[in-house]
Amino acid sequence: MVDDKPRGARKPLTAQQVRTARAWLGIDQGQLAEAVGLSRRTIASFELGSGLAYESTTDKLRVGLEALGVEFAYEDGSPVGILVRPSARSGSTRKS
Template sequence: MIRAPQSVGVVRLLKAETHFQQPFPKTSIFALFVQQGIWTMKVSAAQVRAARGLLDISQQELADLSKVSLRTIVQFERGSKPASESILQALKLSLEAAGIEFISENGGGLGVRLARGTANT
């Protein structure tokens, strides 16, 4: 029987009265996305700033949307601290859900735009 993890990265397998602990494999959901080609584009600080501008939202509002701390967003946008892959994923997915399309570097450079049907109110 498998139960929900009691702590990050650990699954408790319960058999009779004996408890075994096994660490999760080092492969994260993010790594699986990369392997499958689902997540292929990194997000730059300039793209995040531009996306916020298009949506007319503050850093605090992005923090609330993405569940990423305000301090992390400020540091990332300033360039004073690189963001982890999980932070980049959270920011990208949150902004996409709000109506942003990320444009990969296809000769014209990285960019963002509002998705079709997204009204900037």
């Protein structure tokens, strides 16, 4: 089941979801950082799971990745993966 928007309590965003989304989009940490308005170091720290992420960080990641064509999948409120719209893999997110 895919939720369009979290309702009530915020749904968790995992490092694995972010890494998988980047891989499907074909972008590196620097490109994601630029797209969402965070530093590459912040992206790297989040993906390594080093420390508790600020809510503003996860919000920027979620909104930015959704704008790039990623949908986050949840089952019973727990993250189970991602879906990527086919148009998101057109290469338009890659730097030349």
